[in-house]
Amino acid sequence: MRGEIVNVGTEILIGDILNTNAQYISKELSSAGISVYYQTTVGDNGDRLMEILKKSIERSDLIILTGGLGPTQDDLTKESVAKLLGLKMELHTESYDKLLSFFNSVSSKMTDNNLKQAYMPEGSHIIPNNNGTAPGVLIEKDEKIFILLPGPPRELIPMFRDFVYPYLLSKSPDKFYSYYYKVSGVGESALEDMLLDIIDNQTNPTIATYAKPDEVLLRVTANAKSEEEAEEFLRKYDVIISERLKDNIYAREDISLNQVVADLLIDSGTTLSVAESCTGGLILSRLTEIPGISKCLHSGIVCYSNESKIDYLGVRKETLDTFGAVSRECAEEMLQGLVKRNKTDMAIATTGVAGPDGGTTAKPVGLVYIGIYHNGIYEIEEYHISGGRQRVQMKTAAMSLNLIRKKLKKG
Amino acid sequence: MRGEIVNVGTEILIGDILNTNAQYISKELSSAGISVYYQTTVGDNGDRLMEILKKSIERSDLIILTGGLGPTQDDLTKESVAKLLGLKMELHTESYDKLLSFFNSVSSKMTDNNLKQAYMPEGSHIIPNNNGTAPGVLIEKDEKIFILLPGPPRELIPMFRDFVYPYLLSKSPDKFYSYYYKVSGVGESALEDMLLDIIDNQTNPTIATYAKPDEVLLRVTANAKSEEEAEEFLRKYDVIISERLKDNIYAREDISLNQVVADLLIDSGTTLSVAESCTGGLILSRLTEIPGISKCLHSGIVCYSNESKIDYLGVRKETLDTFGAVSRECAEEMLQGLVKRNKTDMAIATTGVAGPDGGTTAKPVGLVYIGIYHNGIYEIEEYHISGGRQRVQMKTAAMSLNLIRKKLKKG
Numbered sequence: 001m002r003g004e005i006v007n008v009g010t011e012i013l014i015g016d017i018l019n020t021n022a023q024y025i026s027k028e029l030s031s032a033g034i035s036v037y038y039q040t041t042v043g044d045n046g047d048r049l050m051e052i053l054k055k056s057i058e059r060s061d062l063i064i065l066t067g068g069l070g071p072t073q074d075d076l077t078k079e080s081v082a083k084l085l086g087l088k089m090e091l092h093t094e095s096y097d098k099l100l101s102f103f104n105s106v107s108s109k110m111t112d113n114n115l116k117q118a119y120m121p122e123g124s125h126i127i128p129n130n131n132g133t134a135p136g137v138l139i140e141k142d143e144k145i146f147i148l149l150p151g152p153p154r155e156l157i158p159m160f161r162d163f164v165y166p167y168l169l170s171k172s173p174d175k176f177y178s179y180y181y182k183v184s185g186v187g188e189s190a191l192e193d194m195l196l197d198i199i200d201n202q203t204n205p206t207i208a209t210y211a212k213p214d215e216v217l218l219r220v221t222a223n224a225k226s227e228e229e230a231e232e233f234l235r236k237y238d239v240i241i242s243e244r245l246k247d248n249i250y251a252r253e254d255i256s257l258n259q260v261v262a263d264l265l266i267d268s269g270t271t272l273s274v275a276e277s278c279t280g281g282l283i284l285s286r287l288t289e290i291p292g293i294s295k296c297l298h299s300g301i302v303c304y305s306n307e308s309k310i311d312y313l314g315v316r317k318e319t320l321d322t323f324g325a326v327s328r329e330c331a332e333e334m335l336q337g338l339v340k341r342n343k344t345d346m347a348i349a350t351t352g353v354a355g356p357d358g359g360t361t362a363k364p365v366g367l368v369y370i371g372i373y374h375n376g377i378y379e380i381e382e383y384h385i386s387g388g389r390q391r392v393q394m395k396t397a398a399m400s401l402n403l404i405r406k407k408l409k410k411g
Numbered sequence: 412m413r414g415e416i417v418n419v420g421t422e423i424l425i426g427d428i429l430n431t432n433a434q435y436i437s438k439e440l441s442s443a444g445i446s447v448y449y450q451t452t453v454g455d456n457g458d459r460l461m462e463i464l465k466k467s468i469e470r471s472d473l474i475i476l477t478g479g480l481g482p483t484q485d486d487l488t489k490e491s492v493a494k495l496l497g498l499k500m501e502l503h504t505e506s507y508d509k510l511l512s513f514f515n516s517v518s519s520k521m522t523d524n525n526l527k528q529a530y531m532p533e534g535s536h537i538i539p540n541n542n543g544t545a546p547g548v549l550i551e552k553d554e555k556i557f558i559l560l561p562g563p564p565r566e567l568i569p570m571f572r573d574f575v576y577p578y579l580l581s582k583s584p585d586k587f588y589s590y591y592y593k594v595s596g597v598g599e600s601a602l603e604d605m606l607l608d609i610i611d612n613q614t615n616p617t618i619a620t621y622a623k624p625d626e627v628l629l630r631v632t633a634n635a636k637s638e639e640e641a642e643e644f645l646r647k648y649d650v651i652i653s654e655r656l657k658d659n660i661y662a663r664e665d666i667s668l669n670q671v672v673a674d675l676l677i678d679s680g681t682t683l684s685v686a687e688s689c690t691g692g693l694i695l696s697r698l699t700e701i702p703g704i705s706k707c708l709h710s711g712i713v714c715y716s717n718e719s720k721i722d723y724l725g726v727r728k729e730t731l732d733t734f735g736a737v738s739r740e741c742a743e744e745m746l747q748g749l750v751k752r753n754k755t756d757m758a759i760a761t762t763g764v765a766g767p768d769g770g771t772t773a774k775p776v777g778l779v780y781i782g783i784y785h786n787g788i789y790e791i792e793e794y795h796i797s798g799g800r801q802r803v804q805m806k807t808a809a810m811s812l813n814l815i816r817k818k819l820k821k822g
Contacts, residue, residue: 011621013447015438016630019430022452027426036424037459041433041450048448055466071600073611105777105797111604130799274713280699281692284713288691291767291800299719301712302685302695308710308753312723342719356702389702 001171003034004060006052008068008077009151010043021066021156028160031206031221032168032176034062044074053084057144062168067151069134071113077148078137082121085141092120095135102133127163131155138167145171161254174223177230179238181218182251182260184402188216194244198237205233214398215250215257250405261401262290264408265297265346272404273342274300275313275334277325278352278368282397298344303334313337326351326363331380335371339378346407347373348400352383354392368396374407412583414445415471417463419479419488420562421454431564432477439576444583444634445473455485464495468555473579478562480545482524488559489548493532496552503531506546513544538574542566549578556582585634588641590649592629593662593671595813599627605655609648616644625809626661626668661816672812673701675819676708676757683815684753685711686724686745688736689763689779693808709755714745724748737762737774742791746782750789757818758784759811763796765803779807785818 005025011017022039029036037060042052049068056063068077082089096118103110117134120126127136127147132155137148147164149156169176183191188211192199195218199207205222220237224230242249250260265272274283274297284300287293301312306325309315314337315330323329334349352368359365366385371378383399385392416436422428433450440447448471453463460479467474479488493500507529514521528545531537538547538558543566548559558575560567594602599622603610606629610618616633631648635641653660661671676683685694685708695711698704712723717736720726725748726741734740745760763779770776777796782789794810796803 011619012434013437013450014441014619015434015436015447016619016621018434019450023423023426023429025426026424030425036426037454037456038463039424039430039450039452043448045448052449072603102797105775105795108601108797111600113604114600276692276695279696281687281695281711281713282699284687284692285690285696285804288693288713288715288765289801289804291765294715297713297715299712299714299716299723300692301710301723302692302699302708303710304699304705304708305710311752312710312712341722354699354702390700393696393700 001034001062002060003029003036003062003064004038004040004056005036006056006063006065007039007041007151008044008049008065009041010045010074012041012067013043020153021151024153024157025064025066025160027208028165029064029168031208031219032165033172033174033223034168044068044076046076046080049076049080050084053080057084061143062145062147064147064149064164066149066156069117069136069148069150071111071117071133073113075116078119078121081137081139081146081148085121085139085146087121087123087139087141089119090122092118092124092126095120095126099133127159129155129159131158136163138164175225175227175230176221176223177227177234178219178221179234180252180254181220181241181245181249182254182257183216183218183245183248184214184250184257184398184405185248186216186245187211191216191218191245195241198240205237207237214394217254247406247409250402257398257401257405258286258289261405261408262287262293262296264405266292266295268408268411269296270346270408271296271298271344272346272348273298273338273344274347275338275349276300276302277304277309277334277350278354279350279393279397279400280304280354282393283348283350283400286397286401298342301338309334312341314340324363326353326367326369328369328380328382331369331371332378335373335378335380339373345374346404347371348404350396350400352385352392352396355389366392368392370396370400370403372400372403372407412445412473413471414440414447414473414475415449415451415467416447417467417474417476418450418452418562419455419460419476420452421456421485423452423478424454432562432567435564435568436475436477436571439571440473440475440579442587443576443579444585444587445579455479455487457487457491460487460491461495464491468495472554473556473558475558475560475575477560477567480528480547480559480561482522482527482544484524486527489530489532492548492550492557492559496532496550496557498532498534498550498552500530501533503529503535503537506531506537509546510544538570540566540570542569547574549575585636586638586641587632587634588638588645589630589632590645591663591665592631592652592656592660593665593668594627594629594656594659595625595661595668595809595816596659597627597656598622602627602629602656606652609651616648618648625805628665658817658820661813668809668812668816669697669700672816672819673698673704673707675816677703677706679819680707681757681819682707682709682755683757683759684709684749684755685758686749686760687711687713688715688720688745688761689765690761690804690808690811691715691765693804694759694761694811697808697812709753712749720745723752725751735774737764737778737780739780739791739793742780742782743789746784746789746791750784756785757815759815761807761811763794763803763807766800777803779803781807781811781814783811783814783818
């Protein structure tokens with residue numbers, strides 16, 4: 001199958017936005033066995049969009065469009081595709097009801113331009129959007145497939161993953177099956193190094209890595225005639241990958257480290273308290289993203305100032321004066337104070353130099369202590385993290401969550 | 412002048428490479444007053460590249476190509492452009508000498524395919540490449556301009572900056588100037604509604620909105636002969652926009668709300684403490700992203716459990732029993748406890764139903780109380796926020812930061 005991608009948005013053409021969607025979709029199409037021959041970006045302009053659409057329907061079987069599905073006058077994607085295919089726009093009742101209940105729930109009046117988002121080309125299949133108001137659209141007509149998705153990656157990616165990718169696999173004569181691995185504690189290039197021999201020789205299965213700032217998704221995809229044949233391929237590689245990555249694999253499906261840690265806490269009924277200095281609330285905000293965590297998360301302290309370390313956690317002034325706030329000794333007293341006060345089963349404390357200022361030769365930016373308490377034992381780990389302030393904070397939060405995970409896994 | 416960008420490279424089409432060149436060049440062209448109407452990526456394939464080139468010469472005055480200038484068989488960009496324009500390829504002596512001395516300097520034999528890099532379309536201007544072996548090419552013919560650059564950004568960017576950009580400025584009669592507005596507390600479509608009349612009639616200046624989950628960037632761009640003329644346009648619209656958006660405009664440059672709030676706290680020397688229930692650390696983590704905030708941020712409590720609200724903030728058990736944790740009364744006691752304990756100039760507290768569970772008819776998901784203390788006054792605001800858990804948390808955090816900003820602005 002020949003595919004192409006059309007990204008609609010003036011903000012891409014003037015360079016305000018980096019077009020990460022084109023790469024994401026291209027990678028996914030490749031792994032589904034679809035050849036991508038063109039990526040085109042065009043602005044929010046009806047004539048120029050129509051010119052591209054006419055060309056794309058001549059040369060491709062599958063056209064994926066992103067952007068231009070919103071409520072405003074210059075959102076033209078649905079209308080242009082409908083015009084190209086000679087389809088009427090009609091009100092999609094379910095989308096209308098959803099929009100209406102959204103605006104009711106925010107106690108805000110739905111303006112007329114929002115109504116536009118409930119009109120769809122006749123015969124469309126609707127792709128639900130759980131992270132925004134504009135649904136996606138799938139149209140099959142005369143052996144051609146059009147898929148229209150909203151521009152923001154946080155809306156597009158879940159829709160592609162949960163709906164478009166399985167749909168495309170079902171269209172392909174060969175079947176593709178994937179194993180997923182979520183990895184924490186190993187960066188993307190280190191991970192590729194660890195698997196270099198099997199990545200380099202890949203034909204079937206193919207191996208792809210997708211990096212986020214503090215976790216990596218590894219996908220191994222086999223192309224096979226049957227599920228059994230695919231399983232055979234994948235199990236062979238699973239042995240090698242499991243052996244090399246060991247307990248850095250935190251999940252075998254695409255879920256976040258936050259979710260895994262929250263599930264472990266909830267399932268084991270373990271209570272947790274947290275004291276954050278350098279991470280400034282990041283561990284807490286990642287955990288509280290997960291529904292149900294209130295059962296386990298007793299409380300958290302963001303003790304950014306020395307006074308709050310003394311006041312809330314009972315860190316001794318002499319410890320701060322002698323060793324400083326970024327020290328093994330301070331981390332230990334933070335942790336002890338936290339446990340004494342909250343009496344939770346588990347506790348975690350962070351202190352470090354996040355930068356950009358405050359680093360010295362003895363205590364450079366990136367020096368971090370993480371203290372963890374579990375099963376009556378206090379442990380303090382020292383880390384040296386490279387990169388800017390945000391990276392130091394994110395990596396420290398991820399390593400803290402990973403420490404909790406490893407302790408709970410051991411039981 | 413109408414420009415377009417053609418990126419040549421199969422590695423982009425299969426998603427191995429993120430196309431940062433398209434964004435970089437688009438941004439530069441915009442700022443040089445050149446409208447970019449298309450970005451196209453095509454693989455290393457002669458027929459498909461020629462198809463795009465034929466189209467681009469019809470519709471654009473300036474065509475910038477990246478990639479496909481290397482020594483291998485599938486590097487076809489120069490050859491394809493020469494064929495399109497009816498130009499012969501000829502040996503460029505200076506480039507040949509440079510290549511030869513490069514290979515001598517690395518004590519490596521120049522292979523025949525490398526010689527290809529010294530052949531140029533007749534009449535080309537050569538753009539020197541100080542970071543690689545493939546020079547760039549500039550061709551002016553029949554009122555059309557072709558600029559060919561190598562793909563790697565570390566080669567392309569210095570060549571663009573030092574040679575292409577000054578060349579383009581010399582070609583453009585008009586200049587573009589922009590005013591930026593960052594807006595909080597108004598969604599993208601409500602914002603467009605508020606400015607519909609001026610957006611609809613826009614020709615010069617043009618008005619564009621770019622939404623993030625909890626803030627909107629508004630850009631107003633004037634095309635003028637001089638900076639003075641542009642200022643005159645922009646100031647006229649500035650009066651209207653300022654009047655309509657009032658203090659929802661939190662900055663007149665593209666910076667985050669976190670940064671603005673942190674700057675206001677730091678500049679005024681205001682100390683802050685935070686108590687977060689439903690936002691679970693998000694306000695704290697957004698503030699602690701900003702370097703220097705430690706001067707003002709005393710401490711924060713993530714009091715997710717009832718016990719921690721009692722223990723750390725002195726909320727009364729009777730209040731929780733009678734009104735519940737999500738209530739005006741609880742928010743008020745959280746805030747009072749926080750101020751009593753930390754004695755900061757300012758304090759903020761959140762409690763709400765983030766969902767997806769825990770909502771009732773009386774207290775539905777999205778019901779949120781934000782308490783703020785400033786200048787000796789306690790205020791509790793009630794909000795109803797729609798959407799999923801993440802949206803409720805993000806909007807509550809953004810509204811809390813916005814409340815802090817408004818109070819500090821008033822002084």
